[in-house]
Amino acid sequence: MSQELNKVPDTPEEMADALRRASEQNLSVLIRGAGTKIDWGRPPQRIDTILSTRGLRRILAHQHGDLTATIEAGASLREVNLALALHKQWLPLDPSFAADATIGGILATNDSGPLRHRHGTPRDLVIGTQVATADGLLAKSGGQVVKNVAGYDLSKLLAGSFGSLAAIVSATFKLSPLPATSKTLIVTARDAPGLARLVRDVMASHLEPIAFEAEVPASSLLLRFASARPAVEAQADAAQQLLGAGRLVAGDEERELWQQHNERIWSGEGAVVRSSWLPSDIATVAEDLESLSAMGGIRHVELVGRAAIGTGLIRIDGDPTSQSRAIDRLRRSASMGNVVLLRGSSDLKALVDVWGSHGDREPVFASLKRAFDPKGILNAGRGPL
Amino acid sequence: MDRAFLDELRRIVGDEGVLNEPLDLLTYECDALPHLRASPAAVVLPDSAAQIQAIVKLCAREGVPFVPRGHGTGLSGGALPVPGGVVIALSRLNRVLHVDIPNQRVTVEPGVTNLEITRQVSPFGYYYAPDPSSQQVCSIGGNVAENSGGAHCLKYGFTVHHVLGVEAILPGGEVVHIGGTLVDTPGPDLLGLLVGSEGTLAVVTKITVRILRRPETVQTLLAAFDTIDAGGAAVSDIIGAGIIPAAVEMMDALAIRAAEAAVHPNFPAADTILIVELDGPAAEVTALFDTVVDTCRRHGATTIEVAQSDEQRARIWRGRKAAFAAMGRVSPNYYVQDGVVPRTRLPEVLNRIRQLEQRSGLRIGNVFHAGDGNLHPLICYDERVPGEPEKAVEVAAEILSYCIDAGGSLTGEHGIGADKSAYMPTMFSADDLALMQRVRAAFDPRGLCNPGKVFPTPRLCGEVPGPHRAHPLETAGVAERW
Numbered sequence: 097m098s099q100e101l102n103k104v105p106d107t108p109e110e111m112a113d114a115l116r117r118a119s120e121q122n123l124s125v126l127i128r129g130a131g132t133k134i135d136w137g138r139p140p141q142r143i144d145t146i147l148s149t150r151g152l153r154r155i156l157a158h159q160h161g162d163l164t165a166t167i168e169a170g171a172s173l174r175e176v177n178l179a180l181a182l183h184k185q186w187l188p189l190d191p192s193f194a195a196d197a198t199i200g201g202i203l204a205t206n207d208s209g210p211l212r213h214r215h216g217t218p219r220d221l222v223i224g225t226q227v228a229t230a231d232g233l234l235a236k237s238g239g240q241v242v243k244n245v246a247g248y249d250l251s252k253l254l255a256g257s258f259g260s261l262a263a264i265v266s267a268t269f270k271l272s273p274l275p276a277t278s279k280t281l282i283v284t285a286r287d288a289p290g291l292a293r294l295v296r297d298v299m300a301s302h303l304e305p306i307a308f309e310a311e312v313p314a315s316s317l318l319l320r321f322a323s324a325r326p327a328v329e330a331q332a333d334a335a336q337q338l339l340g341a342g343r344l345v346a347g348d349e350e351r352e353l354w355q356q357h358n359e360r361i362w363s364g365e366g367a368v369v370r371s372s373w374l375p376s377d378i379a380t381v382a383e384d385l386e387s388l389s390a391m392g393g394i395r396h397v398e399l400v401g402r403a404a405i406g407t408g409l410i411r412i413d414g415d416p417t418s419q420s421r422a423i424d425r426l427r428r429s430a431s432m433g434n435v436v437l438l439r440g441s442s443d444l445k446a447l448v449d450v451w452g453s454h455g456d457r458e459p460v461f462a463s464l465k466r467a468f469d470p471k472g473i474l475n476a477g478r479g480p481l
Numbered sequence: 482m483d484r485a486f487l488d489e490l491r492r493i494v495g496d497e498g499v500l501n502e503p504l505d506l507l508t509y510e511c512d513a514l515p516h517l518r519a520s521p522a523a524v525v526l527p528d529s530a531a532q533i534q535a536i537v538k539l540c541a542r543e544g545v546p547f548v549p550r551g552h553g554t555g556l557s558g559g560a561l562p563v564p565g566g567v568v569i570a571l572s573r574l575n576r577v578l579h580v581d582i583p584n585q586r587v588t589v590e591p592g593v594t595n596l597e598i599t600r601q602v603s604p605f606g607y608y609y610a611p612d613p614s615s616q617q618v619c620s621i622g623g624n625v626a627e628n629s630g631g632a633h634c635l636k637y638g639f640t641v642h643h644v645l646g647v648e649a650i651l652p653g654g655e656v657v658h659i660g661g662t663l664v665d666t667p668g669p670d671l672l673g674l675l676v677g678s679e680g681t682l683a684v685v686t687k688i689t690v691r692i693l694r695r696p697e698t699v700q701t702l703l704a705a706f707d708t709i710d711a712g713g714a715a716v717s718d719i720i721g722a723g724i725i726p727a728a729v730e731m732m733d734a735l736a737i738r739a740a741e742a743a744v745h746p747n748f749p750a751a752d753t754i755l756i757v758e759l760d761g762p763a764a765e766v767t768a769l770f771d772t773v774v775d776t777c778r779r780h781g782a783t784t785i786e787v788a789q790s791d792e793q794r795a796r797i798w799r800g801r802k803a804a805f806a807a808m809g810r811v812s813p814n815y816y817v818q819d820g821v822v823p824r825t826r827l828p829e830v831l832n833r834i835r836q837l838e839q840r841s842g843l844r845i846g847n848v849f850h851a852g853d854g855n856l857h858p859l860i861c862y863d864e865r866v867p868g869e870p871e872k873a874v875e876v877a878a879e880i881l882s883y884c885i886d887a888g889g890s891l892t893g894e895h896g897i898g899a900d901k902s903a904y905m906p907t908m909f910s911a912d913d914l915a916l917m918q919r920v921r922a923a924f925d926p927r928g929l930c931n932p933g934k935v936f937p938t939p940r941l942c943g944e945v946p947g948p949h950r951a952h953p954l955e956t957a958g959v960a961e962r963w
Binding site: 159161162163164184206216219220227229233234235236237239240241242243244245246247248249250251252253254255256257261272273274275276296299300301302303304323324325326327329330331334370372373374375376404405406407433434436451452454455456457459460461463464466467468480481 | 638666913
């Protein structure tokens with residue numbers, strides 16, 4: 097084990113300096129926010145320096161009249177949203193571990209949750225960034241305005257880079273007004289085909305929920321409506337009529353429901369993979385997951401995901417060898433794609449290609465990595481490139 | 482261009498797919514920014530991705546620069562040919578490949594027009610959201626290159642928010658698949674980089690977009706104000722009340738007069754008009770629309786007209802959309818600028834523009850997307866008056882400097898292209914541009930793919946951003962500018 101040196105730069109210039117020096121000395125650097133997803137990705141190779149973003153945690157600007165905010169990478173989403181709420185606004189993201197996750201980490205992982213149904217992922221909301229490159233350049237792209245097509249949008253390229261291209265110093269986001277009120281409808285279908293029918297009916301309707309979640313194998317759907325009160329009431333009633341049943345929850349009960357929903361995949365010790373499917377294939381997805389749970393060595397499989405987008409997290413409980421076989425089977429299934437292992441034991445990660453194949457994108461990723469980080473000092477091989 | 486190269490192009494696309502006679506090349510000398518012109522050595526008209534790949538491979542092998550071109554409606558010279566180079570015209574790749582209503586996805590070739598996607602899905606109650614004003618004629622491939630917006634991007638976002646995947650040919654000739662019908666391709670968001678890269682990183686050959694359900698209800702309001710400040714304050718309060726309208730547009734007196742002369746939308750003779758459109762579930766629109774009406778009244782709206790029918794709504798939009806072309810009714814020539822300021826800085830920037838108008842002696846009409854601070858000043862001049870064209874160019878450049886001073890952008894939707902590349906250093910530092918250049922070189926180390934765009938290069942003597950001249954499509958009444 098190497099002697100890891102922790103550095104907590106307080107200014108963008110210090111961040112850039114630390115990287116430039118590491119680059120000169122060929123030191124391997126891991127960029128870290130709150131560390132909520134530090135175990136995602138491949139097991140790290142040698143790490144010489146851990147560069148924390150936690151010295152950079154200010155909200156640099158909240159232009160509430162323009163619905164934008166510029167935030168340093170180390171600020172936590174929770175703190176940021178508390179501050180934005182003073183002007184009845186928010187950054188509408190609900191990634192995994194939202195209580196602690198930082199802005200930089202959320203953008204670097206492009207992680208999102210149920211709110212993605214309405215608001216998209218961090219890449220959809222980011223409008224500008226400042227980064228420090230491995231060789232110590234401080235560079236910005238995008239800007240402070242929502243509508244802007246000047247130059248390359250490198251902010252988007254950082255989304256999903258897992259800190260392997262550059263260190264995010266700060267980012268500017270488009271914000272939304274906080275909805276006045278909300279209500280959630282919970283509906284449970286009898287079986288997978290029933291679930292698929294409900295998903296289809298909601299997608300073909302005029303309902304505009306801000307979140308539309310599926311839970312498998314429970315065959316439950318959660319539809320959250322948030323807006324002005326009369327609009328929420330009307331939408332919730334219309335949804336109940338369309339789906340013919342369900343229970344409406346509001347207030348504290350609703351908050352608790354969503355907290356549980358967001359945490360349920362991370363409960364227990366199982367492997368967690370991210371996977372995508374076509375929304376109309378949800379019944380096949382459910383059947384495929386059922387057959388996984390019937391595999392020897394697998395105790396339980398469950399999915400929580402965005403029903404109308406076709407993406408979600410799957411937890412696979414079992415021993416590493418069986419988990420690895422299950423992931424293999426997911427990758428070969430006709431209904432699933434883009435299967436990435438996020439959380440898993442080191443035994444499992446030794447058995448599985450964590451990121452999967454990049455196909456014909458591999459050479460592009462390789463040349464981008466060389467362009468940003470020619471010495472390959474960033475991210476200790478954890479990320480997708 | 483050497484004969485052997487032309488022969489090879491012909492072998493790829495057939496004789497009729499290669500143009501190199503001066504007369505044939507004329508059409509391709511410019512896009513909808515006609516003052517920037519260059520003649521390519523040849524134009525190729527492939528009709529498949531395989532042919533595009535073969536063309537790009539040939540260009541890469543021979544070191545010949547190539548410029549991808551959609552339908553030539555761009556307003557920043559993004560499809561300006563390179564002298565001695567090849568233009569790859571994508572107009573023959575115009576097939577709709579797959580319409581998947583249940584999953585709300587459509588896959589098309591790049592030469593399909595923006596509006597064609599909506600046409601394909603509207604019988605099912607769906608539409609494709611980005612709506613640049615040239616949507617009847619502009620290609621979806623061009624939209625991807627420019628990250629096109631439109632009137633409704635305040636609520637619905639830009640092309641980058643609606644493209645799920647592309648197949649593209651890299652400048653070395655390799656095929657790459659980015660995104661697709663499934664979301665969440667692992668790794669950095671290449672799609673987000675490629676959309677809006679102005680054709681400098683790859684040639685897109687296939688595009689999957691998401692389509693949206695038509696909203697249940699649409700409500701449109703037209704309010705007149707005595708001052709632009711009053712209109713601006715109303716917009717601030719609407720957004721401050723937590724309402725994100727589908728569109729918020731403003732026009733000043735000169736623009737109103739021009740639109741009235743051209744298409745008679747029956748706009749009130751006011752200093753400023755504001756168009757606000759809300760869409761969504763009926764109960765939501767009803768609840769919020771009252772707030773919008775009250776807000777306009779509170780800020781002294783002199784008249785408020787609520788569209789009671791689709792025809793009335795169409796008339797209001799016709800007036801707004803015709804504003805650019807209509808300038809021809811009140812001025813012999815005009816120059817269209819595209820800049821962005823933070824919305825809250827609009828009054829201050831508009832004041833500076835008014836002062837500039839007085840100082841320069843040139844009339845300036847203002848039409849803008851008030852919701853997102855995207856300005857389109859229309860600078861009127863007469864090219865027969867010595868010195869006026871040059872003055873118009875200076876005025877346009879000065880307005881851009883106001884946008885940058887206010888923390889805005891050089892362009893909200895028309896792109897940098899060849900037109901504004903020289904201004905990039907006013908918005909980005911040398912380090913910012915250096916990092917973008919590294920990305921460019923990672924895709925295209927030899928700079929063959931649409932060179933001379935986006936990045937500043939020393940301009941040729943006398944090559945300056947120029948005034949507006951009507952595009953042939955506009956003259957023919959096929960397209961309007963936004």
